[in-house]
Amino acid sequence: MPHLTVHVLESDLAGRETxxxxxxxxxxxxxxxxxxxxIAVVRxxxxxxxxxxIGGKPAVAPAPSVTFGIREAAFERPDAGDLVARLVAGVTEAVVAVFGERVRPGVTVELVGTxxxxTGVGGVVAA
Known part of the structure; x- marks a missing residue:
């Protein structure tokens, strides 16, 4: 199940959540x-x-940062390179559509394989 956690300035996020x-x-x-x-989860x-x-001082206008939790097996698929590229591009486009082109150069999308x-859900290890 894909889990995305997005860190963004509160002032940029307010009113744009949905x-x-x-x-x-x-x-x-x-x-x-x-x-x-x-089954997509967005936090x-x-x-x-x-x-x-950033750089040892408060950031002025940082771009959103996305951590995308994904099953590790996805990286072992024959089309893994294409899958990763499509996920990074699609997530970046979704972020830019909400916050504008100014954030594009700094949007970070990190795919983390589990x-x-x-992973456990409801107290049970997920298969």
Whole structure:
């Protein structure tokens, strides 16, 4: 199940939550197919401006950062390179559609693979 956690300045996020959740979900569906819609999880973390630093000082206008949790097996598929490229491009486009072109150069999308058996849901290890 795809899990996206987005860190973005609280002041940039306010009032755009629904649009961002919808856009990121559509980016997932565009790559995986309609079946993924119901299991896509998006978490938005609004960060106060004075709590985001770059280069040892508070950031002025940092671009959103997305961590995309995905099953590690996805990286072993024959089409893994294409899959990764499509996910990074789609997620970036969804973020830019909400926050504007000014964020594009700094949008970070990190795909993090979770090995089978290393996730639990409802107190049970997921297969």
């Amino acid at each position: 649009e961002l959740i919808e856009g990121l979900t559509e980016a997932i569906v565009a790559v995986y197919g309609e079946w993924a819609r119901e 938005l973390v609004g960060v106060p401006a004075n709590r985001w630093g 090995p089978t058996g290393r």
